[in-house]
Amino acid sequence: MSVDFEVWPEAIELGRLFAAQGYELSLVGGPVRDMLLHRRSHDLDFCTSARPEQFEPILRHWGRDGFWDMGRKFGTLGAMRRREDGTEVQAEITTYRSDTYDSDSRKPEVDYGDSLDGDLSRRDFTVNAMALRVPELEFVDPFGGAADLAKGLLRTPVDPYQSFEDDPLRMMRAVRFVAQLGFRIEAGTAEAISDMAERIGIVSAERVRDELVKLMRSDRPREGVEALVDSGLADIVLPEVPALRLEIDEHHRHKDVFEHSLEVLDRAVKLETGPDGPVPAPDTVLRLAALLHDIGKPRTRRYEPGGKVSFHHHDAVGAKMTRKRLKALHFDRHTIDDVSELVNMHLRFHGYVDEPWTDSAVRRYVKDSGHLYERLNRLTRADATTQNKRKAMQFSAAMDEMEQRVRELKEREDFEAIRPDVNGNEIIEILGIKPGPLVGKAYKHMLEYRLDNGPVEHETAVAELHRWFGEQLSR
CATH class of the missing domain: 1.10.110.30 (Hydrophobic Seed Protein)
Incomplete structure (x- = not known):
């Protein structure tokens, strides 16, 4: 079977180089699948009848801008070249394989194969078990991958x-x-x-x-x-996610938490921004937090008098569960910290709807959320899945109002660097005390004072420090 659509010129060039040496070369897997889906890729995967030591000189010649051989023991070598427009094309070429597996490991014993069809038979799915011989452009589909792709x-x-x-x-x-x-x-x-x-x-x-x-x-x-x-x-x-499928009792006293979490995930994705926005899509941290934000509910579920169901402290419990699970999956420390903190803070805003915060509370919210502020607001909005239109409008209006207040406060204050109006060295000098725990307590008090009152004159801050210190001495 031949194909009529456009094929990467680099693939055809490589095919001619291999054919000149008597070797077979075929595009395989994702690039062929994506070509049938009319999607372009700059990463090309090939398989060949040649052994690595045979095709290495060809690939090095083609890949004048880069070469790697980390997969040599699996029969794979790679190379890269830059086009005139600056884009990069990467090619990885693997010798036909016929692997055998140990039942206790997914790592194969690599055996070289002798045919393209045999190599394709070891692929994961039929839609990835199609090939395009180059340079002749013969389409090879022994397992019906094109038909499965269409379906x-x-x-x-x-x-x-x-x-x-x-x-x-x-x-x-x-x-x-x-x-x-x-x-x-x-x-x-x-x-x-x-x-x-x-x-x-x-x-x-x-x-x-x-x-x-x-x-x-x-x-x-x-x-x-x-x-x-x-x-x-x-x-x-x-396992924390399927555990969210709490049974729904006949009186429907609580939502299906699993379906709610999926809805929150959907909504969070829609709230991501373009590449120049504060939360560019796709955002792994926001999406994981949306999925996991309620995983503490099964452990904290209580049936209250009157038939109500409560999930007290599910945010804090869920944050600990999130941290444990992401550690087990070997996520990096920053992702673990950020996702866990979003889960921990996802209920923080809810009190604002009933009683708008003081400027002090707004500052604390921004300070505590730190670099997660924009993500936290999006998670909070996504979590408001009520079907009551009046409540939904009230919640949205409250979020809009709080965000506007933050913007106005930021015009007057540097929220990114909120510090006490006196630093640690000044506290030591003003109070005439030695470094130690008391300085830390004083610094913490002055930070709270700064959050409560905003920036104040230096003399005012010194007066407050003396007042607080006097209270400590009188205790």
């Missing part, structure tokens, strides 16, 4: 149980593709994932985390999370 269907090229036995991470890739491509998982493949979900436990936390991040940063994170939960994989890798 939006994810299916393994071989028996799914064998495929997931060989590499359990493919199960995570399936739910990630649901989120990225909007595909559905074929029934037999979905059944195999559900039956084998526990096998994901042999995959490293870093690999699972990377797939989860790609899912969350996709165009359809909600669909990906639903697939993750429905498959049973979430029970292993993110």
Whole structure:
């Protein structure tokens, strides 16, 4: 089968270079899939009949702007070149493979194969098991990937149980593709994932985390999370999320927390900004916080007199649970801190609706949220999912008012660097005391005074410091 659409000139050039040496070369996987979807990519994956030591000189010649061989033991070498317009094209080339797997590990014993069809049979899904021979542009599709692509269907090229036995991470890739491509998982493949979900436990936390991040940063994170939960994989890798599916009692005394969390995720995505805005899309921290903000509810649920249901302190409990889970998934420290703090603060604004804050409280909100201020406001807005239009309008108006007050206060004060009007050295000098815990207490009091009163004259701040110190001496 031949193809009529535009193909990367760099791919054709490489194909001619390999053919001149008597080697086969084919574009494979994602680039072919994306080409059929009319999506362009600057990262090209190839497979070849040549061994790494045979094609290395060809690739080095082609990739005049960069070369790497970290995957040499797996038969993979890579190179890069820059176009005249400054864009980069990266190519990774792998020798035909016919891998065997140890049942206790997803790391294959690499065996070189001898055919393109054999190499394609070891791919994760049929939509990634298509190839385009270059330079002749022959389309190769032994497992019906093009038909599955047209149907939006994810299916393994071989028996799914064998495929997931060989590499359990493919199960995570399936739910990630649901989120990225909007595909559905074929029934037999979905059944195999559900039956084998526990096998994901042999995959490293870093690999699972990377797939989860790609899912969350996709165009359809909600669909990906639903697939993750429905498959049973979430029970292993993110159990706090399926635990949100609290049973709904006959009197509907509380919302379905799982569905609410998905709605908050949807709404948070819509509140992200363009690249020049304060929360550029896709924002991993905001999206994770939206998904996890209520995970403390199952542990804090209480049935109160009168049939009401409460979740007291679920924000603080949820923040601790979030930190523990993200650590287990080996997220970086900054992501762990930021997501956990957003979960911890997601209820902070709610009292403003009934009684607008003083300037002092507004300053504290901005100070406490710090660099998370814009994300926190978006999480708070996304969390207001009430169907009561009057309450929704009141909440939105209150958020608008608070944000306007912050803008006005920022015109008068440097919120990014709120400090006491006297620093630690001045406290020591003014009070005539030695460095120690008392200086720390004084500094903390003066910071609270600054937050309560805004910037004041130096003499006023000194007077307040003396007043506070006198109280300490009289105790």
